[in-house]
Amino acid sequence: MSENNKNAQDLDEIxxxxxxxxxVKEVEVPLFESIKFESPFENDDKSVSYFATATKIEESDGExxxxxxxxxxxxxxxxxxxxxxxxxxxxxxSVNGSADVYGTIEGDIxxxxxxxxxxxxxxxxxxxxxxxxxxxxxxxxxxxxAKNAYINSHVEGDIEVLNEIKITSTAAITGKIVTGTFFTSxxxxxxxxxxxx
Amino acid sequence: MNEKELFQSVNFESPxxxxxxxxxxxxxxxxxxxxxxxxGKENSKIVCxxxxxxxxxxxxxxxxAGSAEIYGMIDGLVNAEQLxxxxxxxxxxxxxxxxxLSINGAExxxxxxAKNAYINASVKGDxxxxxxxxxANNSIIEGNIATGSISIESGAVIAGNLSVxx
Numbered sequence: 001m002s003e004n005n006k007n008a009q010d011l012d013e014i015x016x017x018x019x020x021x022x023x024v025k026e027v028e029v030p031l032f033e034s035i036k037f038e039s040p041f042e043n044d045d046k047s048v049s050y051f052a053t054a055t056k057i058e059e060s061d062g063e064x065x066x067x068x069x070x071x072x073x074x075x076x077x078x079x080x081x082x083x084x085x086x087x088x089x090x091x092x093x094s095v096n097g098s099a100d101v102y103g104t105i106e107g108d109i110x111x112x113x114x115x116x117x118x119x120x121x122x123x124x125x126x127x128x129x130x131x132x133x134x135x136x137x138x139x140x141x142x143x144x145x146a147k148n149a150y151i152n153s154h155v156e157g158d159i160e161v162l163n164e165i166k167i168t169s170t171a172a173i174t175g176k177i178v179t180g181t182f183f184t185s186x187x188x189x190x191x192x193x194x195x196x197x
Numbered sequence: 198m199n200e201k202e203l204f205q206s207v208n209f210e211s212p213x214x215x216x217x218x219x220x221x222x223x224x225x226x227x228x229x230x231x232x233x234x235x236x237g238k239e240n241s242k243i244v245c246x247x248x249x250x251x252x253x254x255x256x257x258x259x260x261x262a263g264s265a266e267i268y269g270m271i272d273g274l275v276n277a278e279q280l281x282x283x284x285x286x287x288x289x290x291x292x293x294x295x296x297x298l299s300i301n302g303a304e305x306x307x308x309x310x311a312k313n314a315y316i317n318a319s320v321k322g323d324x325x326x327x328x329x330x331x332x333a334n335n336s337i338i339e340g341n342i343a344t345g346s347i348s349i350e351s352g353a354v355i356a357g358n359l360s361v362x363x
Contacts, residue, residue: 065253068227070246073235075257080232086224091238 069103076107083111092124101138108142116140116153125157136170143175229253231269241273267303280311282318291322298326302335323357 063081067073071087082097088104095111101120109122113130116122116138126132128146134153143157149165151173158176159165165179169186177193225247229235233253235243241257243249248263256272259265264279273290280294284302291307292298298311300318307322314326317333323340324330330344334352341357349355 063230063232064228065230065233066226066228068245068247068249069224070262071227071249072244073242074238075235075241075243076237078234078236079230079253081230083230083233087227091241096232 067103114146134171136168149179225263226250229255229269236272274307308340 065077065079065081065083067083067085067087067089069086072090073087074090076091077083077089077093077095079093079095079097081095082099083093083095084100084102085093085105086102088106090106092107093099093105093109093111095109097111098113098115099109099111100115100117101109101122102117104121104123106123108124108127110127112128114126114128114132116132116134118135118137120135120138122138122140122142125142126140126144126146128144130147132144132146132149132151134140134149134151134155136152138153139155140153141156144155144159144161146160147162149159149161151159151165152168152170153172155171155173156175159173159178161177161179163179164181164183165177167173167182167184167187167189172188172190174190175192177191179193179195182193182195227243227245227247227249229249229251231252235241235254236256238257241255243255243257243259243261245259245261245263245265248265249259249261250266250268251259251271252268254270254272258273259271259275259277261275261277263277265275265277265281267275267280267282267286267288270287271290274293275288275290276293278295280292280298282288282298282300282303282305286303288303288305288307292305292309292311294309294311294314296312298309298314298316300309300314300316300320303318305318305320305322309316309320309322309324309326311326313329314324315331315333316324316338317335319337321339324338324342324344326344328345330342330347332338332347332349332353332355334350336350336353336355338353338355339357342355342359344361345363347359347361
């Protein structure tokens with residue numbers, strides 16, 4: 001009898017949640033809003049999340065900044081278009097469009113989407129509005145926050161994904177994974193996984 | 198005409214045929230786009246083993262092994278093998294150019310050193326050209342000039358000492 005009551009209570013709670021579906025939706029939003037990114041740039045309010053500061057960069061679609069393979073930049077970079085990094089950057093990279101990394105970045109990356117090509121190395125956090133795509137032979141030492149993540153590489157750090165994460169057999173992840181949906185096959189995982197809906 | 202013949206008959210001329218740099222140094226070329234800002238760290242610097250094109254803004258030292266084309270703004274020392282500063286650009290810092298320097302319609306605040314120099318710009322600072330110096334008619338130079346040989350176009354404004362020594 002008491003068990004039935006409990007079930008009925010649970011059902012009531014679920015029904016209440018469904019009625020207040022707007023509240024449930026809000027659960028997804030704070031995930032992104034709660035990211036407090038310490039801005040590398042002067043005059044930026046440090047408490048403002050990346051997604052608020054990103055709009056401050058002058059937008060320039062289709063424009064490419066290319067860092068050549070023999071170039072070393074020891075500074076922070078703000079970029080309104082897209083960036084291709086074949087060389088080395090020691091500093092934070094903030095891009096309005098996409099960031100293609102072939103080389104090494106020692107610093108945080110903020111971008112709409114990030115692709116790590118074969119041999120790329122990122123020592124820093126990656127914060128991404130859309131997708132993170134890490135091909136095999138690439139390495140990330142730092143946390144990843146993104147909408148979707150496709151990981152074929154070594155990751156030492158936590159991964160927080162709003163939507164879905166796909167991890168292939170070439171990946172090796174050490175850290176905590178928070179995700180909406182999780183796909184994997186034959187991966188070496190040394191990770192705590194929590195799936196949030 | 199079948200498909201094979203059709204393709205054989207097309208004479209495609211590569212647009213990069215005469216562009217040696219794009220062919221050989223494609224990986225080495227660095228481009229700083231016009232909306233890109235490089236700054237925000239103490240002792241910021243760019244060290245570039247190949248060539249560079251700067252359309253954006255750079256704060257810090259720029260050291261280039263190859264040639265540099267500047268369309269944007271630089272706040273710091275510039276070292277390059279060959280340097281072209283185009284119209285509308287601004288350099289706030291010294292320029293050291295190992296071979297040929299060409300400044301056209303730009304604004305420079307800083308001392309300039311080069312082997313050969315063509316200047317058609319506003320310069321606030323000293324100019325030293327070891328070999329040859331050409332000053333074109335739209336130049337406004339506030340500073341001393343030391344060079345091996347000089348040609349000054351009429352219309353150029355120079356406020357400073359001039360010494361020409363072979």
